[in-house]
Amino acid sequence: MNTLTETISETEQHISFGNIASEKLTPERKLAIDTFNRSGFPSLKDEEWKYLDLSVLKNTPFNHQAPACTKLSLSDIEKYKVAGADAITLVFINGVYCPELSSQNRDSGFSIESVESELASRWLGKLAKADEPFIALNTAFHHGGLLIHINAEQEVKQTIHLLHFNDSRHEAVAAYPRNLVVAEKNSKVQLIATYHSLNNFTSLTNSVTEFFVGENAFVEYDVKQDENEKALQINYVYAQQKRDSVFDISTVTIGGKMVRNNLNIALTETGGTAHLNGLTVGGKNQTVDNHTLVDHASPHCESFQLYKNILDDNAHGIFNGKIFVRQDAQKTNAFQSSKNVLLSDDAVMNAKPQLEIYADDVKCSHGATTGQLDEEALFYFRSRGIGKKDALALLNYAFAGDVIEKINNDALKADLLKLLAQKLNTEIEFEI
Amino acid sequence: MLSIKNLKANIEDKEILKGLNLEINPGEVHAIMGPNGSGKSTLASVLAGREEYNVTDGEVIFKGENILEMAPEDRARKGIFLAFQYPIEIPGVSNANFMKTAVNEVRKSKGLAPLDSKEFLKLMREKMQLVQVDKTMTQRSVNEGFSGGEKKRNEIFQMAMLEPELGVLDETDSGLDIDALRIVADGVNALRDGKRSFIVITHYQRLLDYIVPDFVHVLYKGRIVKSGTKELALELEEKGYDWIKEEVEI
Ligand SMILES: Nc1ncnc2c1ncn2[C@@H]1O[C@H](COP(=O)(O)OP(=O)(O)OP(=O)(O)O)[C@@H](O)[C@H]1O
Ligand SMILES: [Mg+2]
Numbered sequence: 133m134n135t136l137t138e139t140i141s142e143t144e145q146h147i148s149f150g151n152i153a154s155e156k157l158t159p160e161r162k163l164a165i166d167t168f169n170r171s172g173f174p175s176l177k178d179e180e181w182k183y184l185d186l187s188v189l190k191n192t193p194f195n196h197q198a199p200a201c202t203k204l205s206l207s208d209i210e211k212y213k214v215a216g217a218d219a220i221t222l223v224f225i226n227g228v229y230c231p232e233l234s235s236q237n238r239d240s241g242f243s244i245e246s247v248e249s250e251l252a253s254r255w256l257g258k259l260a261k262a263d264e265p266f267i268a269l270n271t272a273f274h275h276g277g278l279l280i281h282i283n284a285e286q287e288v289k290q291t292i293h294l295l296h297f298n299d300s301r302h303e304a305v306a307a308y309p310r311n312l313v314v315a316e317k318n319s320k321v322q323l324i325a326t327y328h329s330l331n332n333f334t335s336l337t338n339s340v341t342e343f344f345v346g347e348n349a350f351v352e353y354d355v356k357q358d359e360n361e362k363a364l365q366i367n368y369v370y371a372q373q374k375r376d377s378v379f380d381i382s383t384v385t386i387g388g389k390m391v392r393n394n395l396n397i398a399l400t401e402t403g404g405t406a407h408l409n410g411l412t413v414g415g416k417n418q419t420v421d422n423h424t425l426v427d428h429a430s431p432h433c434e435s436f437q438l439y440k441n442i443l444d445d446n447a448h449g450i451f452n453g454k455i456f457v458r459q460d461a462q463k464t465n466a467f468q469s470s471k472n473v474l475l476s477d478d479a480v481m482n483a484k485p486q487l488e489i490y491a492d493d494v495k496c497s498h499g500a501t502t503g504q505l506d507e508e509a510l511f512y513f514r515s516r517g518i519g520k521k522d523a524l525a526l527l528n529y530a531f532a533g534d535v536i537e538k539i540n541n542d543a544l545k546a547d548l549l550k551l552l553a554q555k556l557n558t559e560i561e562f563e564i
Numbered sequence: 565m566l567s568i569k570n571l572k573a574n575i576e577d578k579e580i581l582k583g584l585n586l587e588i589n590p591g592e593v594h595a596i597m598g599p600n601g602s603g604k605s606t607l608a609s610v611l612a613g614r615e616e617y618n619v620t621d622g623e624v625i626f627k628g629e630n631i632l633e634m635a636p637e638d639r640a641r642k643g644i645f646l647a648f649q650y651p652i653e654i655p656g657v658s659n660a661n662f663m664k665t666a667v668n669e670v671r672k673s674k675g676l677a678p679l680d681s682k683e684f685l686k687l688m689r690e691k692m693q694l695v696q697v698d699k700t701m702t703q704r705s706v707n708e709g710f711s712g713g714e715k716k717r718n719e720i721f722q723m724a725m726l727e728p729e730l731g732v733l734d735e736t737d738s739g740l741d742i743d744a745l746r747i748v749a750d751g752v753n754a755l756r757d758g759k760r761s762f763i764v765i766t767h768y769q770r771l772l773d774y775i776v777p778d779f780v781h782v783l784y785k786g787r788i789v790k791s792g793t794k795e796l797a798l799e800l801e802e803k804g805y806d807w808i809k810e811e812v813e814i
Contacts, residue, residue: 508652509652509654511614511615511636512648512651512652512654512706513654513662513666514613514635514636514637514640515612515613515636515637515639515640515645515646515648516640516645516662516666516722516726517637517640517641517666517669517670517673517726518637518665518666518669519635519637519669520635520637522665522669523637526657526662526665527654527657529656529657530654530655530656530657530705531656533656534656560665
């Protein structure tokens, strides 16, 4: 096995590429490798990556073509489903779709096929470009991802749950989930993605998901990142929105050693709305970096961003949110708020909101606050007989509540509250 | 039930309580009056266990146990309740959820089973009536956007829910209109059962017309400098504190 850097150069020397001979590589993959070789990994000198230390990622020898679907059984994955959710579960192991572990009965409103199919090529890579180093890697190495295609005028009644595992129990695995969601005109769908790891070794999940949201379509995408303390994750989400469409995304990050999320929303036609919500609960040795970019390219669009971090121990939180309002995008409403609480003296938060506005008739605002624990509130709770640990948990829950509240799925909400309680180390049952 | 002996307490190296003594028996109501800054809220905070205060001397025996080393939550579970002079707002936690957690934590410490939702609602409804708290108030976040008077009423509602053995009311009457004052006083009186005791901190004799105290104390410069019966409050109302200050300075 090789480190990522070594593998890339080997590939270039036409040595081996898993079980695919290099001459069979598609031009896109070859191009991605070339692009990566020119750029290399981002460094701390790179403005967009300046707070994130990638040395573990660069220096770990990963297997990029680890065997996937055979290693888990249906009963293994049961507990990772969202309890009580009426969901169609699509299971991905090391980035590969595993039909035998996935739901068989499907809602008629959508179809799935390989992300490498003829149909998928109409969209694949149109938003996620290989000039981003990690997208180049994903483009070079992904295999077995899905195109989820929602037909026009269809409302998918069940939630589509993309259940991702990185199986690094026997070796360090780099997984490259690559999925594509196309919601045609007037369609409606809710998707959930959850990320889990089974680790003895360091794992890397480098995930890219592209959304094409058609005219007047509604897409909600809720992400739960619950990998473990050996897991690294780089996650790209792109959305392109047509006229009057809605794209809502909530990202809840609880587990993982290092998580980097990149959200790129393009409001390309008039009347589009996007909500971006994020909650991070970070503890010992965790780094969570949320980068967002909302590109207001058309008039009369709205975007709302709410990102919260609760950081304990030596956790490191990063938020970099950019709102870009182009000259034509008059009557834009764009709001962004980053609120953070540090529970320990060693926790660090870097928040950097950025506004770039080239239109004159717009309403935009952003704000970032980072505070300490509210000692007065803590005393108030304790004076009513609630123990310190539980009081702290309740206060954190209260702080986090409005992010979770935004999710339109009661089963997932309950699931997240349970996870939150676990992470906050309390037996108190939270209610919304 | 409560015995305070020679209590001295500092905040940021400034001595506020300077050897305070107070004995309270079950069922008694003690009013504490005194000029601004004399240490009344400090006493209340020290009893409740606020950590910023440093107790340098003395003891506080509650139900036979020195509580000074106890965590605030353990004091509350043992039966001490402080109605705050300035109740804090806590966005995001509903009053009902907060009280359910508190009631069940106190029950747990007594070895009682937690109340289920139905039992809890029943208890809450009963106590809401007592201090005329309406339903929207319990559904809202703790004290968030409450008026001054509503906050005070909410404190008494919480006290009624938790049924402590010693209630310490720190200026619960300030900010209340005449009707609310009567409601709150009736609520407190309803909780007087011959065993439960109260420390009522106030600046106004008016409250003591409603909640009739067994004793009235004057706290001045960190000490109780005068004690008497309810007539003392009337005398203070009439004459102010100067005569007491003079007595002390001699
Ligand atoms: N955090 C603090 N730092 C410094 N001094 C403090 C602090 N808290 C209280 N004090 C001081 O302690 C003294 C006693 O305050 P305390 O609040 O106990 O008075 P009080 O008798 O309750 O007054 P009031 O009638 O105005 O409520 C005051 O001089 C006050 O300024
Ligand atoms: Mg006071």
